[in-house]
Amino acid sequence: MSDMNAVATEAPGTQPIVPAGPIKQDKPRSLAGDAWRDLRRSKIFWFAAVLVLVVLVMAAFPTLFTSADPRACSLSRQFAPASGEAIFGYDYQGCDIFARAVHGARNSIIIGILSTLIAGVIGLLFGLGSGYFGGGVDAVLSRIVDIVLGIPFLLAAIVLAKRLASDPNNNGLWAVTLTLGFLGWTTAARVMRSSVIASKNQDYVAAARMLGAGPGRLMLRHILPNSMASFIVVLTILLGVNIAAEATLSFLGIGLKGDAISWGIAINESGAFVRTAWEPLVWPSVFLALTVLAFIMLGDAIRDAFDPKLR
Amino acid sequence: MSSPTDVVLETKGLVKHFPITQGIVFKTKVGAVQAVDGVDIQLRRGETLGVVGESGCGKSTLAKLLVALEKPTSGEINVRGENMVTMSGGKLRRARRNIQMVLQDPYTSLNPRMTVGDIVGEPFEIHPEVTPRKGREQAVRDLLDLVGLNPDHINRYPHQFSGGQRQRIGIARALALKPEIIVCDEPVSALDVSIQAQVINLLESLQNEMGLSYIFIAHDLSVVRHIADRVAVMYLGRIVEIGNDREIYEEPTHPYTQALLSAVPVPDPTLRGHRDQIVLEGDVPSPANPPSGCRFRTRCWKAQDICAEQDPALVLREKSPHPSACHFAEIRNVIHSV
Amino acid sequence: MTDIKAEIDVLPGVDPQAQLLDVTDLHVEFRTAYGVAHAVNGANFRLAPGETLAILGESGCGKSVTAQAIMGILDSPPGFVTQGEIKYRGVDLLKLSEEDRRKVRANRIAMIFQDALSALNPVYTVGFQLGELFRQHRGMSRADAKKRAVELLDMVKIPAARARVGDYPHQFSGGMRQRVMIAMALALDPEVLIADEPTTALDVTVQAQIMGLLAELQQQRNMGLILITHDMGVVADVADRISVMYAGKVVEEAPVYDIYKRPAHPYTKALLESIPRLDHKGQELSVIRGLPPALTAIPPGCPFNPRCGYVQDVCRHDPPPPPYAVEMDRTARCHFWREVMADEQSH
Numbered sequence: 004m005s006d007m008n009a010v011a012t013e014a015p016g017t018q019p020i021v022p023a024g025p026i027k028q029d030k031p032r033s034l035a036g037d038a039w040r041d042l043r044r045s046k047i048f049w050f051a052a053v054l055v056l057v058v059l060v061m062a063a064f065p066t067l068f069t070s071a072d073p074r075a076c077s078l079s080r081q082f083a084p085a086s087g088e089a090i091f092g093y094d095y096q097g098c099d100i101f102a103r104a105v106h107g108a109r110n111s112i113i114i115g116i117l118s119t120l121i122a123g124v125i126g127l128l129f130g131l132g133s134g135y136f137g138g139g140v141d142a143v144l145s146r147i148v149d150i151v152l153g154i155p156f157l158l159a160a161i162v163l164a165k166r167l168a169s170d171p172n173n174n175g176l177w178a179v180t181l182t183l184g185f186l187g188w189t190t191a192a193r194v195m196r197s198s199v200i201a202s203k204n205q206d207y208v209a210a211a212r213m214l215g216a217g218p219g220r221l222m223l224r225h226i227l228p229n230s231m232a233s234f235i236v237v238l239t240i241l242l243g244v245n246i247a248a249e250a251t252l253s254f255l256g257i258g259l260k261g262d263a264i265s266w267g268i269a270i271n272e273s274g275a276f277v278r279t280a281w282e283p284l285v286w287p288s289v290f291l292a293l294t295v296l297a298f299i300m301l302g303d304a305i306r307d308a309f310d311p312k313l314r
Numbered sequence: 315m316s317s318p319t320d321v322v323l324e325t326k327g328l329v330k331h332f333p334i335t336q337g338i339v340f341k342t343k344v345g346a347v348q349a350v351d352g353v354d355i356q357l358r359r360g361e362t363l364g365v366v367g368e369s370g371c372g373k374s375t376l377a378k379l380l381v382a383l384e385k386p387t388s389g390e391i392n393v394r395g396e397n398m399v400t401m402s403g404g405k406l407r408r409a410r411r412n413i414q415m416v417l418q419d420p421y422t423s424l425n426p427r428m429t430v431g432d433i434v435g436e437p438f439e440i441h442p443e444v445t446p447r448k449g450r451e452q453a454v455r456d457l458l459d460l461v462g463l464n465p466d467h468i469n470r471y472p473h474q475f476s477g478g479q480r481q482r483i484g485i486a487r488a489l490a491l492k493p494e495i496i497v498c499d500e501p502v503s504a505l506d507v508s509i510q511a512q513v514i515n516l517l518e519s520l521q522n523e524m525g526l527s528y529i530f531i532a533h534d535l536s537v538v539r540h541i542a543d544r545v546a547v548m549y550l551g552r553i554v555e556i557g558n559d560r561e562i563y564e565e566p567t568h569p570y571t572q573a574l575l576s577a578v579p580v581p582d583p584t585l586r587g588h589r590d591q592i593v594l595e596g597d598v599p600s601p602a603n604p605p606s607g608c609r610f611r612t613r614c615w616k617a618q619d620i621c622a623e624q625d626p627a628l629v630l631r632e633k634s635p636h637p638s639a640c641h642f643a644e645i646r647n648v649i650h651s652v
Numbered sequence: 653m654t655d656i657k658a659e660i661d662v663l664p665g666v667d668p669q670a671q672l673l674d675v676t677d678l679h680v681e682f683r684t685a686y687g688v689a690h691a692v693n694g695a696n697f698r699l700a701p702g703e704t705l706a707i708l709g710e711s712g713c714g715k716s717v718t719a720q721a722i723m724g725i726l727d728s729p730p731g732f733v734t735q736g737e738i739k740y741r742g743v744d745l746l747k748l749s750e751e752d753r754r755k756v757r758a759n760r761i762a763m764i765f766q767d768a769l770s771a772l773n774p775v776y777t778v779g780f781q782l783g784e785l786f787r788q789h790r791g792m793s794r795a796d797a798k799k800r801a802v803e804l805l806d807m808v809k810i811p812a813a814r815a816r817v818g819d820y821p822h823q824f825s826g827g828m829r830q831r832v833m834i835a836m837a838l839a840l841d842p843e844v845l846i847a848d849e850p851t852t853a854l855d856v857t858v859q860a861q862i863m864g865l866l867a868e869l870q871q872q873r874n875m876g877l878i879l880i881t882h883d884m885g886v887v888a889d890v891a892d893r894i895s896v897m898y899a900g901k902v903v904e905e906a907p908v909y910d911i912y913k914r915p916a917h918p919y920t921k922a923l924l925e926s927i928p929r930l931d932h933k934g935q936e937l938s939v940i941r942g943l944p945p946a947l948t949a950i951p952p953g954c955p956f957n958p959r960c961g962y963v964q965d966v967c968r969h970d971p972p973p974p975p976y977a978v979e980m981d982r983t984a985r986c987h988f989w990r991e992v993m994a995d996e997q998s999h
Contacts, residue, residue, distance in 0.1 A: 206423040210487070213381045213415055215407040215440045224436075228427045311426055311471040368855035369826075476943055506710040506944070507882055511926040511937040518936070533856065536885075540928035540937065559933055577860035578930050579885030583908045586889060593864065594857050596811075597825045649931045 038308040048304035054297035058290075061105055062112040071102040073264055082280045094269075094283035095276045103269050104287045110265035111291070114180050115246040121184025122191055122245075123238050129188070130195025130234070135203060135222055145196075152189045157255070159186055164257040175260045179252055183245045194237045198230035205229070232306050239302035243295030266291045322494050322527050323357040323380070323413070328389035330375050334602060347602045349375040350386075351551035354628075355529075357495065362521065362528040364542030366535055366574070370598050371548040373531045377499040380529065381415045382406065393495065411441060414488040418500035420480035424472040430483055431468035434458065437490035444491055457486040462516060478509035482516065489520070497529045502537060514541060535578050539563055547571045550601055550609040553628055557636030564650075567634035567643040569614050576648040590648040608640070616642045663743060663752065663760075670742035672876050673699040673722070673761075673844055678736035680717050680900075682947070683729065689947035691717040691731070693900035696975070699844065699876040706879045706891035706908075712944050714900040715880045719846045722878075723763050724753045740844070759789060762837035766849040768829035772821040778805070778832050779817035785839045804835040808865060827858035831865065838869060845870070846878045851886065863890055884927060888912060896920050899945055899955035901972070906982040914993045916984035918960045921992055954986070962988045 042048045061068055071089065076098035083093040091100035133144040160182050167178035202208065208225050216224075250267020252258030259265055266287045273283035330350040335341035350372040357363050365373050378384040380391060382398060391398045393412050401409055417423040424433055435454045438445050445453050455465035461482040472480055481501060488496055498517065502510040518541060520526060532538050538545060539559055546556040547570065555568040566572050573592040580589075594613045599605055605612050611621040618641070626639045634643040680692040692714040699705050707715045720726045722738055724745065738745045745756060765771045773781060782804055783797035792800070798817065805813035808831040810824075821829055830850060837845060847866065851859040867890055870877050881887060887894060887908070894911050896904040896919065904917035915921040925938040942959040945951055951958055957967040966987055967973075975983035978993070986992060 206417050206419055207425040209383055210415070210417060210423055210484075211425075211436065211440075213383055213410065214437050214487075214491075215410045216436075220440070224428075225425055229425070309427070311473060368857060478943070507884070507923060508710060508926055508940040509943075511928075511939045514928070515936055515939060535856070536928040536930045539930060539933055563930065573857060575930070577857045579859075579883065579889045580930050581884040581888045581912060581924065581927060582931075583888040583891075583912050591860075593860060597827065 037311070038305070041308040042304060045304050045308070047300055048308075051297045051300035051304060054293060055301055058108060058112060058294050058297065062109040065106045065109065068105045069099075069102045071099040073098060073102040073106040074262060075099070082276075082283075085282070091286045092280075092282045094273055095280070096272075100269075100283055100286050103264055104266065104290050107264045107266045107269055107287060108290065108294075110176065110259060110263060111246045111249065111267060112294070114176065114183065114249045114265070115242050115294075118180045118183035118187065118245045119238055119242045121181065122188035122241060123234075125184070126188040126191030126237075127195055127234070129192040131199055131222060131227065131230075133192070134196040134199025134230075135218070135226065137200075141196075144192075148189050148192050151186070154186075156186060157251070160252055161255070161257055164252060175258060175263070179249055179258050182252065183248055187241055187245060187248075191234060191237050191241065195230060195234045198233055199226055202226045202229045228309075232310065235302045235306045236299075239295075239299040242298050243291075246291060246295065320359055321356050322359050322394065323355075323529070324390075324392040325353055325355050325380075326390040326392070328353040328376070328379060328391065329387045330372075330379055330384060331387045345602050347600075348551050348604060349601055350379065351604075353389075353548075353551075353553055355546060355553070355556075357527050357529060359494070359527055360521070360525050361544065362530050362542045364538035364545040365529060365531045365548060366533065366538050366545060367548035368533060368574070368598065370550065370601055372551040372601070373548050374499060376548075377415065377497050377529070377531050380497050381413055382410060407441070411444070411491040412493050413495040413497065414491065414493040415497040415499060416481070416484050416488050416501045419504050420477045420484060421504070423484050424480055426472055429469050429471055430458070430463075430475075433472070433483060434486045434490060437487065441491060453490070457490055458483075460489065460520070461486045462512075476509075477505050478512055481505060481513050485513075485516065485520070489524075492524075493526075495527045495529070497531070499531050500533065501530075503532065503534065510537065517541065535563075535575065547574065550599065550604050552609065552639065554610065554639045555637065556628065561636045564647055565635075565645045566648070567631070567636070567638040567645050568610075568640045569616055569642075570610050572646050572648050573613075578649075580649070590646070592648065610640075616640075618642075663755065665743045666740075667742035671698055671739065672701050672741060673697065673878075674737075674739040675718070675722065676737045676739070678718065678721060678738065679734045680714070680721050680726065680731060681734055682731050684948075687948040690950055691900055691947055692721070693950070695736075695895075695897070695900070695902050696905075697878075697895060697902070699878060701843065701876050702870070702874045704870065704877045704879060704890055704892045706881065706887040706894045707897060708881060708884065708887055708894055709897035710882050710944060712899075712947060713897040715897050716848055718897075719763065719848050719878070719880055722846065723757060723761060724750075725757075725763075758785065758837075758842065759840045760842050761844040761846065762840070762842040763846040763848065764830075764833045764837045764850050766852050768826070768833040769821060771833055772829065772836075774821055777818050777820055778824070782817075782832075782836055782839060785836065789840055800839070804839055805832070807838075807869070808832070808835045810835075826854055827861060830854065830858075830862050834862075834865065834869070838873075838875075841873070842875070844876045844878065846880070848880045849882075850879075852881070852883070859886070866890075884923065885930075896923075899950050900947070901955065901985060902975070902983075903956065903986070904984045905975070906978070906984075910979070910982060916978045916982070916989040916993050917986045918962045918988075918992055919956050921995075922959075922961065962986070962991060964988070 076096045078097045080093045080097035081095055085092040089099040089101055094100050129144050129148060133141045163182040163185060164178045167181050203226055208221060211221055211225055247267055249258055249265060250271045253265065253268045254271045259268065269287035270284060277284045328350055329352055331346035331348050333343045334345040334347060336344050353376060355363065365376065367373050375384065379386050386399055393409060396409065398409050431454050434457055435450055438450045438453065455468060458465045458468065463479060463482055472483065475483065502513050505513060514537065521528060530538060530542055542559060544556065544558050545562040546553045547562065547568065549570050555562065555566065555571045562571065563575065566575060573594050576590050576592040596613055599612055607622040607624055608626050611617040620641055626641050628637045628639045631638055631643045633645065675695060675697040678692050678695045682689040682691055695714065695718055697705060707718065709715045721733055726733065733746055740756065740760060745753060779798055779801045782801035783794065786792040786797040786800050787794065802813050802817050805817060810816055810828055810831055824832060851862050854862065863886060866877065879891060891908045893907055895902045896917065898919050904911065904915065904920050911920060912924065915924060922940045926940060928934065928937060940959050945955060953969055954967045954972050957963050960967065973985045973987050975985050976989055978984050978989055
């Protein structure tokens, strides 16, 4: 039994710290406009944004970064050390490590981003529906989440990828993307669900309901914006996970086919030889890690910029 | 104080029971929390009805029922003669324009991601028939001015305001649709003492200016005395006594009211040792399992057999010139020195 | 009640003749990214055994921070005690090692908080938490500790103590939990109890019970009680002396009867006039205009000057007023205390 809701008297930190100075007409400001103003000033944002931009350009135009052909491999150059032409050296097949890393960006980024977006959309809908409607809807949706979570990832991936990769000509990019998207949304859904449940019980939502707001307005205007913080963080982590997961699938033969290049593939192939040469393993891993880090930092910066309380 | 004429709000037999269920997949009802158990109130135009009681008495649930945030288990809520309980959809939405609420916690009652202008303007977006789009910004500015805030702050966010100012924003939002009735649910409990006075004065002046009627729910009896014309005392989901401010504060007849008043500390040290101290033993019984007959009997010094057998109704009694739900109701002044 | 007072921890320098608690010129600041918040700016308190001192003020005035500094539980960083002495029976607590400080806590100076639910560990039974104090500080066996725990619950009038000793905190009502917290605080027989808003979150009838219990226990043990609150009614009921705080300073200090009858500081006076009374219905409530200052931007001169009805130029420009001696045993930090006292109360 709870006594009188513990009344919180004003804490010192909640006084407006910036004194309300000379009052002039404030320009009409939207949350997005304010967020952009804050982002512009954040060093983390610029660092992450530049990094992401570099990686995206690398994915789109790999030839800007290297003229070497990643597929021009010659066993005679196996594990050859770094030189002026190949700044990271050569891997066990005699391929230029740097060239492979650069060209690998495209597949890794596309798969990473797209699969995360797909997972995000599914997760958001499930989480929002579960959290907002509760009751029977929540019971059904949550059981679906549990079932998907319960399926062993590799088993499901094998089945899904086989079904989706019907055309033997393409290199399996869409198959991998969809597989990862359809299997990776569960954590995002759960996180979104908890955030929605927490937001739903806030006083300002009750206030809006009292004004006569319908479910659409409540969800879009009040609940979603206040539930995104953890969700975004989960998505940025999922991005990294998916890029690496693609490697597992490719290794099993159900990922990218043929002579496709990706960071995951490069990492996987070089694992066995790491005691002979570390470069083929480390460099693609560094690319992967930096990219994931950049997205995570970007996600953090954006999330913070949209939180008016941190202003 | 305007002279009350017609009744703007009336409840009849209002009941809200929250079912207690067991089971994960298939839920079976094993009991009910009787949060509100038969409440009849009447509110006249321009009047303030105070509702006081301690935790578990059901006053917060009552507030939510009045603004249709919860659906009653049974009973009627008549606003302007029309029963809101049976309404739905567009009709309910329109009916809501007449009865609004000011919430307790200024830190959670405003969406932190909306500007003040959006918050106060949201009622106009939900009810576009009230004000045409062009006039909305001016209407919002007028509202901010009305509650003593600077209209030029229209694009600021709630966290840039102090608690008292946020409460004013909440009041402005409640006034947007020009309701006749405002339910104030502990509107000043979360504010500092010196700010409480500002907000209370604001509420009073708005009432005088706009002819509003208030249901003022609070646990602070001194604040309620100041602002209310009539006061209802609630205990375990029922009203145990109701009367005007003199009747309740100076001539209470129900034992619970008397105990409640005697427990309120008064900022006057000379009264130490001279007040009529009634100290209640034990805790409030669970609303899921209220005592039979009179619900207060388990803590009441006057309890007799009849109290367990017969549920006392809220009526006038031999020794109580105002309605009191006690078989042995009798006037006892507890707030002045003995 | 068995009375065990084991002196397993001896504090060097303790002088039984010295003042029980003597806080002088305490300054606490919080260094944040937004600037330095001056939470306490020269506070002075004295406490004698058996006395109840009320520290009265609104949020942000520094009263809780003072209590935390005395207890040594200040969040540091970002909080730092930059000046002053906190003397317990002649020993300056601020100069003690953390080890010694810990001995003082609970054994000699104890504290209870507003929210018992967060002060008690939800995953251990009440008996376990109480017993732990005895097992740790007094080296008692588990069985003895449990016996003491039951005695303590009895002392704070929890019905069926023996049965309830195995219950978890959430199984108690708010008022009962507060009693458990009091039991924990008094377990090791401290000489000073600091109560930080102990009844703010409680119903008024429960509040009356708890305050009554505190008064009784204090009298039994001749304990010093520091009551921190913003509720002027509670203070009027129980306090012997009151220190009113504003913006980190004690602006007025006086015996309780004097301060209510004739306040000597404009802030105290304004506060008294702005609260609605239970025993009569007034007209409009008198209001203190403006807001308390942000602790990072305290106005120069007297911190109350932007809101004060008695303000003159000297208040804004001169250094903050020192504690003028209004009467014996009474001080007020206001240049115009005589005018304030001369004006009639509007109640």
